[in-house]
Amino acid sequence: MTKTIFEKSIPGRIGFILPQNDVDININDCIPEKYRRKNEIKLPELSELDVMRHYIELSSKNHFIEKGFYPLGSCTMKYNPKSHEAFVRSSCLMDLHPYQPEETVQGALEILYELQNDLATIAGMKNTTLQPVAGAHGEFTGLKIIRAYHLAKGNAHKNEIILPDAAHGTNPASVALAGMKVVEIKSNEKGMVDLVALKAAINENTAGFMLTNPNTLGLFEPQIEQIAAAIHGVDGLMYMDGANMNPILGIVHPGKIGFDVMHYNLHKTMSTPHGGGGPGSGAVSVVEKLEKFLPYPMVNKIDDKFTLDYSHKETSIGKIHSFYGNFAVNVRAWAYIKTLGGKGLRRAAENSVINANYIMKKLEKVYHIPHNHTYCMHEFVATNEWQKQRCFENLGDKEKCNIKTLDIAKRLLDKGYHAPTIYFPLIVHEAMMIEPTETESKQTLDEFIATMIEINDECVNTPEVVLNAPTTTPIRRVDDVKAVKELNVRFVW
Amino acid sequence: MPYISNTDREREEMLKEIGVSKFEELVVDIPEKFRLKELMNLDAPMSELELSKRVFALTGKNKCTNVFNSFMGGGIYEHFIPAAVDTIISRPEFLTAYTPYQAEVSQGTLQAIYEYQSMICDLTGMEISNAGMYDGASATAEAIIMSIRKTRKSKAIIAGTINPRYKEVIKSYTEGLGIEIEYVPAVNGIIKPEDIEKAICEKTSCVVMQTPNYFGNFEDMFAMDEIIHKTKALFIAVVDPTSLAVMNAPCEYNADIVVGEGQALGNKPYFGGPLFGFLATKMEYNRMMPGRIVGETVDADGKRAFALTLQAREQHIRRDKATSNICSNQALCVLAATVYMSLLGKAGLLEIANQSATKAKYLADGISKIDGYSLAFNHPFFKEFTIKTPMKASVLKDKLLKKNIFAGIDLAEIGEENMLLIAVTEKKSKNDLDAFITALKEVNND
Numbered sequence: 001m002t003k004t005i006f007e008k009s010i011p012g013r014i015g016f017i018l019p020q021n022d023v024d025i026n027i028n029d030c031i032p033e034k035y036r037r038k039n040e041i042k043l044p045e046l047s048e049l050d051v052m053r054h055y056i057e058l059s060s061k062n063h064f065i066e067k068g069f070y071p072l073g074s075c076t077m078k079y080n081p082k083s084h085e086a087f088v089r090s091s092c093l094m095d096l097h098p099y100q101p102e103e104t105v106q107g108a109l110e111i112l113y114e115l116q117n118d119l120a121t122i123a124g125m126k127n128t129t130l131q132p133v134a135g136a137h138g139e140f141t142g143l144k145i146i147r148a149y150h151l152a153k154g155n156a157h158k159n160e161i162i163l164p165d166a167a168h169g170t171n172p173a174s175v176a177l178a179g180m181k182v183v184e185i186k187s188n189e190k191g192m193v194d195l196v197a198l199k200a201a202i203n204e205n206t207a208g209f210m211l212t213n214p215n216t217l218g219l220f221e222p223q224i225e226q227i228a229a230a231i232h233g234v235d236g237l238m239y240m241d242g243a244n245m246n247p248i249l250g251i252v253h254p255g256k257i258g259f260d261v262m263h264y265n266l267h268k269t270m271s272t273p274h275g276g277g278g279p280g281s282g283a284v285s286v287v288e289k290l291e292k293f294l295p296y297p298m299v300n301k302i303d304d305k306f307t308l309d310y311s312h313k314e315t316s317i318g319k320i321h322s323f324y325g326n327f328a329v330n331v332r333a334w335a336y337i338k339t340l341g342g343k344g345l346r347r348a349a350e351n352s353v354i355n356a357n358y359i360m361k362k363l364e365k366v367y368h369i370p371h372n373h374t375y376c377m378h379e380f381v382a383t384n385e386w387q388k389q390r391c392f393e394n395l396g397d398k399e400k401c402n403i404k405t406l407d408i409a410k411r412l413l414d415k416g417y418h419a420p421t422i423y424f425p426l427i428v429h430e431a432m433m434i435e436p437t438e439t440e441s442k443q444t445l446d447e448f449i450a451t452m453i454e455i456n457d458e459c460v461n462t463p464e465v466v467l468n469a470p471t472t473t474p475i476r477r478v479d480d481v482k483a484v485k486e487l488n489v490r491f492v493w
Numbered sequence: 494m495p496y497i498s499n500t501d502r503e504r505e506e507m508l509k510e511i512g513v514s515k516f517e518e519l520v521v522d523i524p525e526k527f528r529l530k531e532l533m534n535l536d537a538p539m540s541e542l543e544l545s546k547r548v549f550a551l552t553g554k555n556k557c558t559n560v561f562n563s564f565m566g567g568g569i570y571e572h573f574i575p576a577a578v579d580t581i582i583s584r585p586e587f588l589t590a591y592t593p594y595q596a597e598v599s600q601g602t603l604q605a606i607y608e609y610q611s612m613i614c615d616l617t618g619m620e621i622s623n624a625g626m627y628d629g630a631s632a633t634a635e636a637i638i639m640s641i642r643k644t645r646k647s648k649a650i651i652a653g654t655i656n657p658r659y660k661e662v663i664k665s666y667t668e669g670l671g672i673e674i675e676y677v678p679a680v681n682g683i684i685k686p687e688d689i690e691k692a693i694c695e696k697t698s699c700v701v702m703q704t705p706n707y708f709g710n711f712e713d714m715f716a717m718d719e720i721i722h723k724t725k726a727l728f729i730a731v732v733d734p735t736s737l738a739v740m741n742a743p744c745e746y747n748a749d750i751v752v753g754e755g756q757a758l759g760n761k762p763y764f765g766g767p768l769f770g771f772l773a774t775k776m777e778y779n780r781m782m783p784g785r786i787v788g789e790t791v792d793a794d795g796k797r798a799f800a801l802t803l804q805a806r807e808q809h810i811r812r813d814k815a816t817s818n819i820c821s822n823q824a825l826c827v828l829a830a831t832v833y834m835s836l837l838g839k840a841g842l843l844e845i846a847n848q849s850a851t852k853a854k855y856l857a858d859g860i861s862k863i864d865g866y867s868l869a870f871n872h873p874f875f876k877e878f879t880i881k882t883p884m885k886a887s888v889l890k891d892k893l894l895k896k897n898i899f900a901g902i903d904l905a906e907i908g909e910e911n912m913l914l915i916a917v918t919e920k921k922s923k924n925d926l927d928a929f930i931t932a933l934k935e936v937n938n939d
Contacts, residue, residue: 002600002604002796002797004604004607004608004611005608005835006608006611009838013838014838014840014841015575015835015836015837015838015841016575016836016837016838016841017841018573018841018844018845018848018919019922021844021847021848021851021852022922022923023848023851023852023854023855023923023926025851025854025855026851027739027846027847027850027851029854030850030851030853030854030873030874030875031739031740031850031873031875032873034715035711035740035741035873036739036740036741037737037738037739037740037741037742037745038741038742038745039618039742040839040843041615041616041737041738041839041842041843042615042839043612043615043834043835043837043838043839043841043842044835044838044839045838045839045840046835046836046838048575048577048836051577051832051835051836052577052580052581054835055581055605055832055835056581056584058600058601058602058604058605059581059584059586059587059601060586060601061598061599061600061601061604062586062587062590062598062599062600062601062602063590063595063598063599064585064586064587064588064589064590065585065589065590066585066589067585067586070591072591072594075591077589077591078496079496079589080588080589081495081496081541083541083544083545085583085588086545087544087545087548089579090548090549090552091552091557091559092552092553092555092556092557093552093555093763093764094557094761094762094763095557095558095559095571095761095762096555096557096558096762096763096764097558097563097565097569097571097762097764097765097899098569098762098764098765098766099565099567099569099902100556100558100565100764100899101890101891101894104555104556104894104899105555105556105764106554106555107550107551107552107553107554107555108551108555108764110551110554111551118535118536121533121534121535122533122535133627133628133766133767133823134627134819134820134821134822135820135821136808136818136819136820136821137627137631137819139818140818144665144669147669168809169807169808169809169810169811169812169815169820170808170809170818170820172808172812172813173808173811173812173813173815173817173818174818175813176813176814176815176818177638177666177669177670177817177818178669179668179669179670179671180669182812182813219522220520220522220523221522222522222523222524224524224527225524248523250529250532250533251520251523251528251529252523252527252528252529253529256527257524257527267821271496273588273589273825274589274590274591274592274821275582275587275588275590275823275824275825275826275828276587276588276590276591276592276593276599276602276824276825276828277591277592277593277602277624277785277821277822277824278625278767278821278822278823278824278825278826279766279767279769279821279823279824279825279826280821295665317665318661318662318664318665319630319658319661319662319665320631320662320665320666321627321628321630321631321662321765321766322568322569322628322629322630322656322658322659322662322754322765322766322768323569323658323764323765323766323768324764324765324766325766326766326767326823327763327764327765327766327767328763328766328767329766329767335544335548337535338536338538338539338544338547339495339496339538339539339540339541339544340494340495340496340538341535341536341537341538341539342532342533342534342535343494343532343538344494344495344497344538345533345535346532346533347494347497348494348496348497350516351497351498351499351504353516353519353520354499354504354507354508354511354516354519355499355507357507357511357519358507358510358511361510361511361512362510373522375511375513375518375519375520375521375522377520409595410597413595413597413598418591418595418598419595421594424809438496438497438498438499439496439497439498440498441498441499441503442498442499442503442506442507444498470597473597473598474597474598474600475596475597475600475792475794475796475798476597476792476793476794476796477597477792477793478596478597478790478791478792478793478798478799478800479790479791479792479793479798480790480800480802482790482791483788483789483790483800483801483802484788484802484803484805486790487776487779487788487802487803488788488789488790489607489610489621489622489779489786489787489788489789489802490607490610490611490614490620490621490622491607491608491611491789492611
C-alpha cells in the first residue's frame with residue numbers, strides 16, 4: 001500500500017540542520033506563556049534521503065509532458081523550454097524582495113515592461129497588467145475593469161454580462177465574483193453564437209459580452225463583427241477569454257476585431273509550465289479607453305529608468321494581488337516571446353491549427369465529430385456515439401456496449417497518453433476535446449491516431465477491455481463517491 | 494524554429510492529407526479583412542545563447558537580498574530553503590503536469606496535496622484545508638466571502654493592523670458584492686478587544702484579526718474569541734505559518750477560518766510572486782470553502798488512492814453559484830511547502846522559529862540601546878518588529894542602502910514617517926545583526 005509521508009516518520013530522525021544559534025536568548029523570553037503553543041507540531045521526522053525517495057516515488061505516478069502526449073483540450077499542453085527554467089533560477093531574480101527600492105530592481109522591471117508591451121502588441125491593444133496569477137483571476141480583473149468603465153460613466157445599472165452556454169465554468173463564476181449578473185444564451189446548432197438569441201438578450205443593462213474565441217469547440221466565431229457591433233451599440237464591452245489564444249497568435253489581433261479587454265493564460269499560450277495546477281499567469285490587455293482602470297501599479301519607463309507607476313490609482317480597480325503577480329511565471333513568458341519573435345509565434349499558431357486538423361481529418365470517419373465545419377482551429381470535439389453504436393451492431397448487447405467517453409479516455413491512459421478534456425463543453429453530449437499543440441511532431445500524431453483507431457476496434461470487438469480500463473496505470477479507477485461520502489482530507493497521526 | 498516540431502516538408506504533407514493546398518484555407522472562418530498580412534512588431538527571435546546573455550545582463554542590473562544584508566519582511570520572508578526542495582519541484586513529473594483531473598495518472602500530485610492539507614491542519618489545528626489559494630491576501634478576501642455565505646450577513650469587521658496589501662485586495666474582492674467593511678483602528682500598535690466588541694453589530698459576518706499583526710505585535714486572540722463567539726460571527730485568523738511552531742495554534746483561540754501567506758514555507762521571494770495562500774477551517778464549513786480539496790479514497794481494486802473531492806462547490810459544476818471562481822491555484826508552490834515541511838520536520842521548523850524569534854529579539858534589544866532609536870511598541874513580537882527612527886525612515890533607508898543594507902519597510906504609507914518595520918529570519922548571523930546595529934549608529938551620527 002502507498003504510504004503517506006507521515007507513516008514513514010521515525011521519531012528523532014533529522015533531515016535538516018541549521019548553524020548553531022549564535023545569539024544567547026531563550027525563546028521563552030520572546031514569547032510570553034500566554035502566546036505559546038500548547039501542543040507541539042507533529043511534522044514528519046525523516047532523513048533527506050527518505051524525503052527524496054518519497055517524492056520521487058510520488059513523481060513516478062504522474063503523467064507529464066516529457067513523458068508523453070498530453071492532448072488535453074483547452075489546456076494547450078505545449079512543451080516547456082528548459083532554458084526558461086534555468087533563467088528564472090538566476091539568484092538575482094529569485095532573491096528579489098518586492099519592497100526593494102526601484103533602483104535595485106531595474107532588470108526585473110525592464111523584463112516586466114517589455115512583457116507588458118509585447119502582450120499589448122500581440123493583443124492589438126494599448127496596455128497590459130501582469131498582476132492576475134491565473135486565468136480565472138484575469139477574468140475577474142477584466143470584468144472589474146468593465147464594471148469600473150460603466151460606473152465611471154454613471155451607468156451603475158449596466159451590470160449584466162452575456163455569455164454563451166459553451167463558456168468555461170470560470171466565466172460565470174468570475175462574473176458573480178465581480179458583482180454582476182450572468183445572462184447565458186444558447187449556442188446555435190453549429191455551436192456558434194446565436195445572433196438572434198444575443199440580440200434578444202441585449203438591453204440597456206448590458207455591461208458586456210464574454211466570449212472564448214476560438215470557442216470551446218475549437219471554432220473561430222465568424223460573426224464576430226456583427227456581435228461586436230450589437231454589443232457596442234448599447235455601450236457594452238467585448239471581453240475575450242484568451243484560453244484559446246494559441247491558434248490566432250499573429251493571425252488576428254483581438255483588439256482589431258472588436259474586443260476591448262482580454263486575458264491571456266500565459267501558462268498555456270506562452271508555454272510556462274502548469275506545475276500540477278499553477279502557478280500560472282492571467283495577464284489582461286485592454287484598449288486605450290480602459291487603460292486607466294488597470295490594477296496599480298503598472299511598470300513604466302521614464303527616460304531610461306523603469307518605475308512602478310501608481311499615478312492612475314484614483315481610477316484603477318485597485319490591486320488584485322499582494323504585489324506584481326506571478327513574476328517568475330511572467331519571466332518565462334517573456335523568454336518564450338523573445339525566443340519565437342513575431343515570426344515564431346505565427347508559426348506556432350499555424351502549426352497548432354495544422355496539427356489539430358490533421359488529427360481531425362484522420363479520425364473523422366472513426367469518431368463522431370458533431371460540429372464538423374470542415375476545418376477547426378487548434379482543437380476539436382469528438383464523442384463516443386459511434387463506438388457505442390458500432391459495438392451494439394457487432395455484439396447486439398446494450399449493456400456490454402454501454403461505452404462512455406470516460407471509458408475511452410481511461411483506455412488512452414492505458415496506452416500511455418493523457419486523456420483529452422472530457423465532458424466539456426457542456427453543449428456537446430459526452431464530449432472529448434482534443435488539442436495537440438504545435439510542439440508535437442507528425443510522428444507523435446500518427447501514433448496517437450493509430451491508437452485512437454485501435455481503441456475504436458476494441459470498443460467494437462472487445463468492449464470489456466475499454467470498460468475496465470485503465471489497468472496499467474499506478475492505480476485503477478477511483479471511487480469518487482467514497483471520496484465525498486467518507487470524507488478523509490487529512491491524515492491523522 | 495525552436496519548440497515547433499514539424500519541418501516545412503512535413504507541414505506540406507499534412508496540409509495535403511487534410512485536403513488543402515495552403516494554411517490560409519484552414520482559417521476561412523476568420524474574415525479576410527481581419528487577417529494580419531505582416532508579422533507582428535516584436536523583437537527578432539533570439540537563440541538560447543543570445544537570450545541567456547540578455548538575461549545575464551538584465552539580472553546584473555538587480556541587487557539582490559542574498560548579497561545585501563536584508564531586513565525586509567512585511568509578509569514576504571527570506572527563510573533558508575534546503576536544495577532538495579528545488580530538486581523536487583524542478584522534476585518535470587511535477588512541473589509540467591496539468592491539474593490532476595485524471596486521478597489514475599496524477600496520484601503523485603494528488604497525494605502531495607493531501608499531505609500538504611494534513612500539514613496545514615497540523616500547524617493550524619483546523620480540520621480541513623484546501624489545496625491552496627493565490628496568496629495570503631486573496632485567501633483572506635475569500636475567507637470573508639465564505640463567512641458572508643455561511644452567516645448570510647453583510648458586514649466584515651477587520652483589524653486595522655492587518656497587512657495593508659491585504660486591505661487593498663480585500664477591497665477589490667468585496668466591493669462588487671455589496672459587502673460592508675469596517676476597519677477597527679489600532680491603539681498603540683494593537684487592537685483593543687473592547688473596540689471590536691463595540692464594532693460588532695447584527696450585520697457582522699466575521700471579524701478578521703492578524704497575529705503577529707503588520708507591526709509585528711501579538712494581538713490578544715483569546716479575548717477576541719470570547720467577544721466574537723458571543724455572536725454568530727466567524728473568527729478569521731491571519732497567521733504566519735512559521736510562527737505556529739511556537740505560537741498558539743489558532744484552534745486554541747477557537748478561530749473558525751485560518752488563512753495566511755505560505756511563501757515563507759520553502760518558496761523564494763521572487764519579487765513577490767509566485768506566492769500561495771493557505772485556507773483551513775472547521776469541518777462544518779467544508780461545503781462553503783473555495784478552491785480544490787483532495788480526499789483519500791480507494792480504486793477499483795480497493796487500493797488506497799487520492800482524488801479531488803467536494804467538487805460540487807466548484808466553478809466547473811456550479812458555474813455562477815460556485816463558492817469561488819478559482820481554478821488554477823499555486824500548486825507547485827504548495828508542493829515546495831510540502832517538501833520543505835517534510836525536510837524540516839517538527840524539530841527543524843521549531844528551530845527556524847526559535848532562531849528567527851531570538852535573533853529578532855537580539856536585534857531589537859540592540860537597536861533600542863542606540864541613541865535616537867527606540868522600539869515603537871511595548872508588545873511581544875515574533876520575527877518582525879517596528880522601530881522609531883531619528884529621521885524619516887525613507888531617508889534612513891537610503892543611507893543604509895549605500896552600505897549594502899536593505900533596512901526594512903518604511904511605514905510612511907500608513908502615516909508613520911518615522912517608523913521602520915524590521916524582519917529577521919534564521920539566516921542572519923550575530924555578525925549580520927551587529928553590522929546592522931553599527932550602521933544604524935553611524936548614519937545617525939553622519
